[in-house]
Amino acid sequence: MKEITCKQTRATREQLVFDSDLNDKGTFFGGTTLSLLDENAGLAAFKFTNVKFATANYDHMNFWNPITTQDSIKIVSYVTGANNRAIEVFTKISAIDLKTQASKIAFSSFCTLVTLKQYGDVKFPTLVPESEEERYLVAGYADRLNARKANFSNEKELLGHLTD
Template sequence: MMKVTCNETLAVSIHRVINADLNEHGTVFGGRLLELVDGEASVAAMRVTRSTIVTAAMDHVQFLRPFRLQDSMCMEAYVTGLGHRSLEVFVKVIGEHLQTGERFLGFTCLMTYVIQDPHREVLYDELEPTTAEQQALVRGYAQRRQHRATDRQAQQDLLKHVTIRKPWE
C-alpha cells in the first residue's frame, strides 16, 4: 500500500492582482481566477499521478470576497481524495490587502482531475491528512464522490434534450 500525505501534494503560489486581471467592477474577473485556480490545482494533482491529467469537474465553487488592485492572491491546493484514475483537489485563495496586511478568505472550490491515459492509475491508494482542515475535507470525499456520480447521471439525462442545431434554423 502506497501512502501520500496531503502536505506532500500541496502547491502554493502568490499572484499580485494587476489591471489586466480586473473586470468592469474593479475586481478580479471570475474567469481569470478560475484559470489561475485550475493551473494551481493541476500541480497538486500531478504530484500523485505523475502523468497527464485533464480537468473533469469544478464544484463547490464559492466566490467569497472580491480581490482588487493592491491585493495579492495566495493560492493553496492539495489532494483531498483518491480514486483509481481520478482525484479531488481542494483549492483556497487567501487575499491580502498589500497596503494594510489584512488577510481574508476570498475563494474556495473542489476540482476533479482524471488521468488521460486509460491504462494509467493514481500512484497512491491511501491519503493521509495532517491538519484539521485536511481531515475534514478528506473525511467528506466519499460522500462528495457519490454525489458527483448522481449529478453526472442527471446531467446525462438532461443533455439528451439539449440541441446543437444552428441558432438561425
C-alpha cells in the first residue's frame, strides 16, 4: 500500500484582509471563512487522492479569535484520516498581526469530503503523521469518525421532521 505524509497533503494559502471581507462587527465574515475552508480542504483532499469528491460535513468548527484588517491570514489544511469513501481534512486559520507579525489561531475545523459513488470504495494511501500536531489529530480520527456516524443517524431523524 502506498504511503503519504500529512505534510504531502498540506494546502496553504495566505492573504490580506480587506474591509470587504468583514461583517458588520468589523471582523472577518464567517461565510467567507467557510468558503476559504472548503477551497483549501478540497485542495488537500486532491493531494491525497485523485478521484472527484464532494463536501459532506463540517464539524468541530471553532472561531477562536477575531480577524480584522490589522491581520493577514494563513490557512493550512491537511488530511487527518480516510475510510471507505470519506476523507477527513483538518483546517486551521491563523491571524497574523501586520505590524508585529504575532500569530494566533483564529479558526479550526474538520471537513469530511466523500468520493463520488461512481468510484466505489477507494483504496486510499496509508496516512503517515510526522509532527506532534499531526500525530495528535490522526490518533483522534477513529473517535471523530464514530461520533460522526452516531450524529448522522440523529441528523437523519431530524431531517424527517422538517418541512419545506
